[in-house]
Amino acid sequence: xxxxxxxxxxxxxxxxxxxxxxxxxxxxxxxxxxxxxxxxxxxxxxxxxxxxxxxxxxxxxxxxxxxxxxxxxxxxxxxxxxxxxxxxxxxxxxxxxxxxxxxxxxxxxxxxxxxxxxxxxxxxxxxxxxxxxxxxxxxxxxxxxxxxxxxxxxxxxxxxxxxxxxxxxxxxxxxxxxxxxxxxxxxxxxxxxxxxxxxxxxxxxxxxxxx
Amino acid sequence: xxxxxxxxxxxxxxxxxxxxxxxxxxxxxxxxxxxxxxxxxxxxxxxxxxxxxxxxxxxxxxxxxxxxxxxxxxxxxxxxxxxxxxxxxxxxxxxxxxxxxxxxxxxxxxxxxxxxxxxxxxxxxxxxxxxxxxxxxxxxxxxxxxxxxxxxxxxxxxxxxxxxxxxxxxxxxxxxxxxxxxxxxxxxxxxxxxxxxxxxxxxxxxxxxxx
Numbered sequence: 051x052x053x054x055x056x057x058x059x060x061x062x063x064x065x066x067x068x069x070x071x072x073x074x075x076x077x078x079x080x081x082x083x084x085x086x087x088x089x090x091x092x093x094x095x096x097x098x099x100x101x102x103x104x105x106x107x108x109x110x111x112x113x114x115x116x117x118x119x120x121x122x123x124x125x126x127x128x129x130x131x132x133x134x135x136x137x138x139x140x141x142x143x144x145x146x147x148x149x150x151x152x153x154x155x156x157x158x159x160x161x162x163x164x165x166x167x168x169x170x171x172x173x174x175x176x177x178x179x180x181x182x183x184x185x186x187x188x189x190x191x192x193x194x195x196x197x198x199x200x201x202x203x204x205x206x207x208x209x210x211x212x213x214x215x216x217x218x219x220x221x222x223x224x225x226x227x228x229x230x231x232x233x234x235x236x237x238x239x240x241x242x243x244x245x246x247x248x249x250x251x252x253x254x255x256x257x258x259x260x261x
Numbered sequence: 262x263x264x265x266x267x268x269x270x271x272x273x274x275x276x277x278x279x280x281x282x283x284x285x286x287x288x289x290x291x292x293x294x295x296x297x298x299x300x301x302x303x304x305x306x307x308x309x310x311x312x313x314x315x316x317x318x319x320x321x322x323x324x325x326x327x328x329x330x331x332x333x334x335x336x337x338x339x340x341x342x343x344x345x346x347x348x349x350x351x352x353x354x355x356x357x358x359x360x361x362x363x364x365x366x367x368x369x370x371x372x373x374x375x376x377x378x379x380x381x382x383x384x385x386x387x388x389x390x391x392x393x394x395x396x397x398x399x400x401x402x403x404x405x406x407x408x409x410x411x412x413x414x415x416x417x418x419x420x421x422x423x424x425x426x427x428x429x430x431x432x433x434x435x436x437x438x439x440x441x442x443x444x445x446x447x448x449x450x451x452x453x454x455x456x457x458x459x460x461x462x463x464x465x466x467x468x469x470x471x472x
Binding site (some may be wrong): 051052053054055058059061063064065066067068069070071072073074075076077078079080097098099100101102103104105106108109110112121123134136143146147148149150151152156161163165169170182184189190192194195196197199201203205206207208209210211213216219220221222223224225229232233234235236237238239240242243245246247248249250251252255256 | 262263264265266269270272275276277278279280281282283284285286287288289290293308309311312313314315316317319320321323344345347354355358359360361362363367372380381393395399401403405406407408411412413414416417418419420421422423424427428430431432433434435436440442444445446447448449450451452453454455456457458459460461462463466467471
């Protein structure tokens, strides 16, 4: 099926939402944890976490337009801190449930039965069972004028990786860690076993070195 | 293993690169096609394509700092057009090979044996075998001051989805389409079968409705 820009504009709203959400591919599912200045905890599912750079260590994610109440955004702006937690297969249904519209003051950690944990003196809770837990300080909040979304830029100040999944060279085996990928708003996948290849060279074919 | 910000700064450069690249999770692998004003074609692998919004239909991706020669960036800025093509399992080794440093004027379509195709009057080639092909017009080029990367914002003006993978409600089954996910710079995964769940409701458990 081929859709032009006009075809896309003419689509029924929910059909268009599912279609366009899926075009960008299956991506990592992350739970972002925050805490309000009043101490209310919040946990929300995102599939837009991207790598920005390793030195300084920066990751980004996309925040939807903030003209409606968004606890995650408000908490990040007021405290400057958030946690990014990898969603596993075992957690994916509970993670999906965090996208329900709970009232302010309701902790999704409790409502969705996701155990929290604290690491060091980082003031925001992590998901205890996540094999990759990232503590971020907000570095920048960049508006995207085209549609009112924001690119939230975070600097990694704390990182916990379950030892079993950390390769000797720094790579994290997310398939062995059983992390989940997500397509669009409601589709979840497990990851097949990772295959790693040599750095690409114009004169050679890529060589698989793991497994 | 727990890493503080100082620990991360002190890591050996390549170890840090692998570690931090993997923290953001396994993400969709996309080949971005461009053409220079002189007609040279270019194809490059990205794992940072994200959904920005459905109406208007917008996707983003992260461009690394452009102080060195980046054909993809130069071509997008000069022509305002690019294609985003889903990488399949069958293509993933050839897609990895596009990250080799080929000389300007070398087409990765040819060097990496990836057949190209044109759709309608869109001036940039697509990857013929990609089950999801997206034609974009550059809508905005947003600098990320924290590290010199750019968020490239594209409006979808053409979209081709292989019929077999398009659900009746607009969802695209990327596992059935055998698209690949990528961790960091060198790790590739297939996707397990998709499971879809009902819209989350605070009063109910999510209900799986597909398959």
